[in-house]
Amino acid sequence: MGLAEGPVLVRVPATSANLGPGFDALGLALALHDEIEVRVAGSGLSLEVSGESADDVVGAGERHLIVRAMRVAFDALDVAQPAGLALRCVNRIPHGRGLGSSAAAIVAGLLAARALAGASVAPGDVLPLASELEGHPDNVAPCLLGGLTIAWTAESKDEGLAEGATLPPVPCARAVRLEPLPEVRPVVFVAPESVSTKVARGLLPAAVPHGDAARNAGRAALLVAALTSSPGALLDATEDWLHQDYRAPAMPQSHELVIRLRAAGVPAVISGAGPSVLAFLAGNSGRDDASRLDSIAGETGIDWRISPLAVERRGASVVPRVSSAR
CATH class of the missing domain: 3.30.70.890 (GHMP kinase, C-terminal domain)
Known part of the structure; x- marks a missing residue:
């Protein structure tokens, strides 16, 4: 599987999790978006950031959460890491305020990497790894699916094992989406x-x-x-x-x-x-x-x-x- 040069454009929404009593389960997507443009470059890492907390993250380099998520996605897809990457990020989601900025960055990175690799960007294919990187699914689920989501972690089973073979169950994030009332x-x-x-x-x-x-x-x-x-x-x-x-x-x-x-x-x-x-x-x-x-x-x-x-x-x-x- 090769990589396209791009660019890939990704738009990810802010989210609010918990919503009071729905601790670590309920989440709502909000119409406030970060936008990320990613392309494969000849070498190195170029990172341009504007908007919310730009000065705090523009010098992050490989530590930038979007870049880290992309690296993990390429490895998960068994795709060679590109020689270079160029990212342009427009941040509108406030950082560290409980509005899902880290979930948005993780989702953006995973989607960008999968799009460059020609892999599926369907929410169900992205949610498990996004939840693993974030540590819980309540923000990444509405970020991917939109609307109101109920997210949980279930034990997945490896159906490809030989008969009689066993492995410990692996937690796997899942979610259902509901439509909030327009009013x-x-x-x-x-x-x-x-x-x-x-x-x-x-x-x-x-x-x-x-x-x-x-x-x-x-x-x-x-x-x-x-x-x-x-x-x-x-x-x-x-x-x-x-x-x-x-x-x-x-x-x-x-x-x-x-x-x-x-x-x-x-x-x-x-x-x-x-x-x-x-x-x-x-x-x-x-x-x-x-x-x-x-x-x-x-x-x-x-x-x-x-x-x-x-x-x-x-x-x-x-x-x-x-x-x-x-």
């Missing part, structure tokens, strides 16, 4: 400062009370219904007992904003591992809602970047290569 409108409150996902996850306890787990299971099921058929239940459906309160010390203003929004009747959650906040609006009040949200956010005393965003319903996309394989 449900996400609003993102992007925090001015980042919080490390590792730090946020490190605050979680090793165990939680059985009652809290049971309540969360019910709310997660209700949330799927609320987003797809019963938006009137969104406030109750977004209640969480598994992670948000435990993570509050790392993001006190985010925690305060969620409390204030919910007290005003607005369904709100920490987006992913935070510190950004995701709220849901339903109906057609428009300007009145925007003014109310601005006022509530202002009460926290910090400068939130408030962005009403549509649901990205298509997911990641790849523009086919324009030159033939060599």
